Amino acid sequence: MTTLVTGCAGFIGFFACKALLARGDEVVGIDNLNDYYDVRLKHDRLKQLQALPGFRFHQIDIADVTAITNLFDSEHFTAVLHLAAQAGVRYSLVNPAAYTHSNLIGFANVIEACRRHAVGHLVYASTSSVYGGNRKLPFAETDAVDHPVSFYAATKKANELMAHSYSHLFGLPTTGLRYFTVYGPWGRPDMSPMLFARAIVEGRPIEVFNHGDMTRDFTYVEDIVEGTIRVLDQPAKPDRSFDAVHPDAATSAAPWRVYNIGNHQSVNLLTYIETLERALGKTTEKVFKPIQDGDVKDTYADTARLQAAVGFAPSTALEVGLTKFADWFRTYYAP
Numbered sequence: 618m619t620t621l622v623t624g625c626a627g628f629i630g631f632f633a634c635k636a637l638l639a640r641g642d643e644v645v646g647i648d649n650l651n652d653y654y655d656v657r658l659k660h661d662r663l664k665q666l667q668a669l670p671g672f673r674f675h676q677i678d679i680a681d682v683t684a685i686t687n688l689f690d691s692e693h694f695t696a697v698l699h700l701a702a703q704a705g706v707r708y709s710l711v712n713p714a715a716y717t718h719s720n721l722i723g724f725a726n727v728i729e730a731c732r733r734h735a736v737g738h739l740v741y742a743s744t745s746s747v748y749g750g751n752r753k754l755p756f757a758e759t760d761a762v763d764h765p766v767s768f769y770a771a772t773k774k775a776n777e778l779m780a781h782s783y784s785h786l787f788g789l790p791t792t793g794l795r796y797f798t799v800y801g802p803w804g805r806p807d808m809s810p811m812l813f814a815r816a817i818v819e820g821r822p823i824e825v826f827n828h829g830d831m832t833r834d835f836t837y838v839e840d841i842v843e844g845t846i847r848v849l850d851q852p853a854k855p856d857r858s859f860d861a862v863h864p865d866a867a868t869s870a871a872p873w874r875v876y877n878i879g880n881h882q883s884v885n886l887l888t889y890i891e892t893l894e895r896a897l898g899k900t901t902e903k904v905f906k907p908i909q910d911g912d913v914k915d916t917y918a919d920t921a922r923l924q925a926a927v928g929f930a931p932s933t934a935l936e937v938g939l940t941k942f943a944d945w946f947r948t949y950y951a952p
Contacts, residue, residue, distance in 0.1 A: 619643040620849070621694045623679055623727060624701030625666065626650060626659040628805050629742070629796070632842045633698055638669050645692055648701065649678040653708070653715075654806045662803055679723030689730040696849055699727050699741040702773075705807055706746060706911045709769035720772035724779060732787050738852035740845065743777055743793040743875060745834070745916045746770035754883070755834075755917040758795070758867030758875055767911035777875055784873035790852035791872070794845060797879030797918045801838030801938060802945030809833075810939070813893055814946050817901045827908035829887045832915045836880040837933035837941075844878050844929035851927060867922065879918025880931045892935055896943035 620637055624630040625646025637644050646666060650659050666672050677684045679701050703709075703719040724741070731739045748756045750764040765771040780791040800810045816823045856868040867875050887903075894900045908914065923929045 618695040619645065619693060621688075621692070621697045622646050623697070623699045624648055625674065626663040627700060628803060629799060629838060629841060629845070630698075630700040631662040631666065631803055632801075632838050633700065633845060634666050634672065635669070636842050636846055638666075638671050641671070643671050643673075645673050645675070645688075645694070647675045647677040647679070647688065650676060653703070653705070658803070658806065679727055680718050682726045685726045685730050689734050694734065694736050696738045696740070696852075697727065697731055697736050698845070698849055699724070699739060702742060704769070704805070706767045706769050707909060708807070709767050709772075710911055713768045716768055716772045720769075721775060724776050728779060728783050728789070728791070732783055732789050737790065738849060739780070739789060739791045740849045741776060741780065741791070741793055742773075743795045744770065744773045745795050745797040745877070745879065745918065746913070747774045747777070747795060748916070749913065752915075754915055755881070755919040756877060757919040758877055758922055759865060761866070766913060769911075781869060781871065781873045784853070784869065784871035788872060790854070791874075792848050792853045793875040794848060794878045795875060795918075796841065797834040797836055797877070797916055799836055799838050799841050801942055804838070804942065809889075810893065810942055811946070813890055814897060814943065815950075817894055817897050817899050818946075818950075820899075820901060822902040822904045823890060825886065825890070825903045825905050826912060827914060828905040829885075829903070830914070831886040831908070831912075832883040832917065833886065833889065834879040834881070834883055834916045834918045835889065835935055835938075836878070836931055837938035840880070840931035840933050841878060844923060844927065844931070847927035847929055848876065848923075874926075876923040876926065877918040877920050878923055878929065879916075879920055881918055881920045883915060883917035884935060889935070893939050893943065896936070896939045897947075
C-alpha cells in the first residue's frame with residue numbers, strides 16, 4: 618500500500634505515519650509546516666519520520682490546488698488519511714480565514730483529487746466539536762449536529778457534508794472520524810496537556826475554565842491511531858438497510874460513514890489536572906474562570922459503532938498515558 622498522510626508533521630499525523638511505516642506501508646507525507654504553533658516541534662517530528670525507510674515528504678499547502686493536483690498526478694495512492702487542517706476552537710474566533718483556507722478550500726482540493734484518481738478510501742479528521750450545543754451524553758453519531766458553537770466546528774461539519782456528496786455522486790468511499798480530546802507525547806502546545814504541564818513545571822497558576830465544572834473524553838494518541846488505521850483498512854460501503862424515510866445520521870446508501878473515536882469515558886477537568894500534577898511530581902495554583910466562547914461544557918464519546926465495525930477499544934488508562942506524556946515533556950523541554 619502507498620498511503621498519503623496529510624498533516625504528517627502534526628500530532629496525530631506523526632504517530633499515524635510511524636504506525637503505517639512499521640507495518641510496511643509506503644507513506645507519502647505532506648505538510649505546510651505553518652507557524653500556528655512552535656515549528657520546531659513539527660520539524661523534530663518530521664526529522665524522525667524522514668529517518669524511516671518507506672517515507673517521502675513534500676512541503677505542500679493543501680489549499681494550493683496546483684500542488685495537490687501535481688502530487689496526485691505523480692503518485693498512486695491506495696488510501697488517503699487526511700489529517701491536515703487548521704485546528705483549535707478558540708483560534709477560530711480570531712482568525713476564521715485560516716479555517717476557510719485549510720478546512721474548506723483545502724478539503725475540497727483533497728477530495729476532488731481522490732475522486733479523479735479513484736482512491737480506494739479517504740479517511741478524514743472530523744471532531745467532537747461538531748456536537749456543539751448538544752447536551753445529551755454520551756454523544757452518539759445519530760445525534761443532531763446542526764448547532765455548532767464555533768466556526769471550527771462548522772467547517773468540520775461541512776467536511777462531513779462535502780464527503781457525503783462525493784460518496785453519493787461518485788462512489789468515493791469516505792469515512793469521517795470525530796476525534797475527541799487526544800493527548801500524549803509530541804502533543805500540540807495549544808492543547809490542555811501542554812498548557813497545564815508548562816504552568817505546573819514553571820510554577821505558574823493554571824487557568825481552569827467554567828470554574829472546573831467541565832468534563833472531557835481524553836484518549837491516548839496511540840489508541841487513537843490504532844483505531845484510525847483499522848478504519849483506513851476497511852473502506853466505507855453503502856448501507857443496504859438505509860431507510861431514507863427515517864435516515865440514520867451516521868450511515869448512508871452511499872459508501873460514507875462517520876464514527877466517534879474516543880475513550881468512552883468522561884473525566885472531570887480537575888481530576889485530569891490532579892493526575893497530571895502527580896505525573897509531573899508537582900502542584901500549582903488554580904485560577905477559576907468562566908467558560909470561554911466556543912467551548913462546550915462536556916464531551917463523552919459513544920464508541921459502540923466503531924467498536925462493532927473495527928473492534929476499536931482503547932486500552933491506555935489516563936494515569937498511564939499522562940505519565941508517558943510527562944516523561945516526554947520533561948525530556949523534550951529540559952532546560
